[in-house]
Amino acid sequence: MSVRFYNCRILTMSDDTIIEGELWTDNDRISYIGPAKSVSDKRFDREIDCKGNLLMPGLKNAHTHSAMTFSRSLADEYCLNDWLHKAIFPREANLTPEHVYWFAKLAYADYLAGGITACFDMYFHKYENAKAAVETGFRHVFCGAANDYGGFDMLEQNYIDLNDYDPLVSFKLGFHAEYTTCEDNLKVMSDLAHKYSAPVYTHISETSEEVDGCKERYGVTPAVLFDKLGIFDFGGGGFHCVWFTDEDRDIFKNRDLWSVFNACSNLKLASGITPVYKFIEKNMNIAIGTDGAGSNNALSMFREMYLDTVLSNVETHNTAAVDPFTILKAGTSGGALCMGLNDCDVLSEGKKADIIMIDMNKPSMQPENNIVRNIVYSADNDCVKMTMIDGKILYEDGVYTTLDICEIIRECNKFKKDLV
């Protein structure tokens, strides 16, 4: 498959300039970005007149639990601890691989509609989920979710299998969190990181109660604990990072670890507001995720990016506390690098063709005082005209090319009764 996009504007995300011209794809890669060019000697499978619409790298959802779409609007009245133990864990005990297959597909439909071209997903029934990803054509990076209730027995096998499953699928070592993982298991985690010289990812400092509990058990914060145990010796990162201390930030900065923000989920579960500006002041590696649909409840990177930009303003009493382009970088190239997708970070020749088209005829994208700011401050899923992953157009003008949305909705509502 080769596509020629012409009459387009292109935000490569290498910097914040917007160039006018063409972008060509050849199979899974970008083959040309530059001024309009004669194509008499070249054939494309498809030529798309973009009519001035904007191409940019797909958004990267750097922390999610895709198949948790089952729990959207199901138990909105609980804080994190009760939400997990009273609402989520009992239902997850009944989740079958088939459930995960369909609810992951529902999440992919949501991602594609919202311009998301890759997700960093922590959940279970991973093989059935991988099947759903490949059928959809979605770029899915699994994160280990091991904890004391299970997963450590399978972690190494998952790592081997799912890194050799399909070019669209990969697997990163990870565990659920300190408060669900005893010290012995944390040491297993560290040993595995060392065995494979691999980065490790986990939920970290999501609530103040989590940090207090860790301090009671170990006398230190989770970041300090994991660092001491050698878990981060080969990189990785943490999800949420709401209650990081300056020392935690220093550890993450010094080790080039990724801090992944989840603003909506943290608000909804009453966990707290991440001081995003403190991470940016230290020039840390940052990325953005939606968390699962049970605690967000959308899967919109636009809403996340907006909140990551404005939520620091009140605390700092500074409307320039967080620069919107820095947040757009976190939501695109940052997320890609966080999850090891080094060829999906920006648009340039030779990089993967994971591209979205923003509809500049949407009123929320106008006037064009500053297109980058329009994206961060006022765009939503309605502005996504097309989503391409690995050189294939999977969503265009509201239509999915690989997903049957009616079938997915029917199956998800059928299964829903097993889980309520």
Next chain:
Amino acid sequence: MSVRFYNCRILTMSDDTIIEGELWTDNDRISYIGPAKSVSDKRFDREIDCKGNLLMPGLKNAHTHSAMTFSRSLADEYCLNDWLHKAIFPREANLTPEHVYWFAKLAYADYLAGGITACFDMYFHKYENAKAAVETGFRHVFCGAANDYGGFDMLEQNYIDLNDYDPLVSFKLGFHAEYTTCEDNLKVMSDLAHKYSAPVYTHISETSEEVDGCKERYGVTPAVLFDKLGIFDFGGGGFHCVWFTDEDRDIFKNRDLWSVFNACSNLKLASGITPVYKFIEKNMNIAIGTDGAGSNNALSMFREMYLDTVLSNVETHNTAAVDPFTILKAGTSGGALCMGLNDCDVLSEGKKADIIMIDMNKPSMQPENNIVRNIVYSADNDCVKMTMIDGKILYEDGVYTTLDICEIIRECNKFKKDLV
């Protein structure tokens, strides 16, 4: 124009139940809501198979400055005071009626795409704006914006003219704010309210600096001052209400005044977070607005409703601090009653046909664990399939019936250079 919507689900907003059946319109009114019904003896101009999609009352944007779309992404680095004096007021000095006409149309396009069927708008060049509203078919309620720099001389004439202009247009007495209006002018405002037995609306307690300044000048908060001056003797309300004291809330409660929330603008301008739960605990009259595009920067009632629901969670450490249905009421019927649109609050026979259709095939509306919560917690403009005002479909499947979006965008970007 008469329309039969069949195979639909209907959330009337009289309560939170969803009924299945049909909704008929006859000119500007709803003529039937109920079970599927034989129509052999009745002719409609159009019959729409809703295929299970949801009809509900249009969202009401209860505080906005529509034509401020000119300032979207223009000066995002200022707090309220500097933003007004350095970025906005100098540019507004150059705003012509023609600018307002086109930038208001851009806002209408945004409103219609986001399921908004009426706005409560505080701005100037009102006659040219009224023309834009009527051409669009948009229901526009003007709010007086008088202050010491101008507007008091025209307030009564605007009130008379614009309440007799067109059924889609009305006008409410209002002034900009305490900090821009001297005591003599506040007394003029009060006299006019008494002359017409009319409600009065204003910006109120948006920033802590505003409240401090009012206390320095008068020894009391703005709400107490306005109450003492008799400004609220015939009702009305306030926009923002971020820094209300308990006494302010009591005044608003006892006088049945409307508190209108603007969460996004208050975050972006670093003004603060409104403790929405305190207004709900007192069972006060509440409504929701986007404020202008310069300080939001979207014009999305979905994003507002989401934030009004979740932003109280962190302060209260209670994920049930604010009930989503209460917020959806504020965003629909609350807004309508706030701005005097007593026939646009809920869907029932005889009420105005100001109706939107939510696309239930959007992944963010699935699964159907709780449709009301899906709307508040995860919907965005992408879920709006149709927007009808006064019985006329103005937006359907992304297409405008009365607006030429390309022309609007062209004109707005042409004018943009006059204002930067």
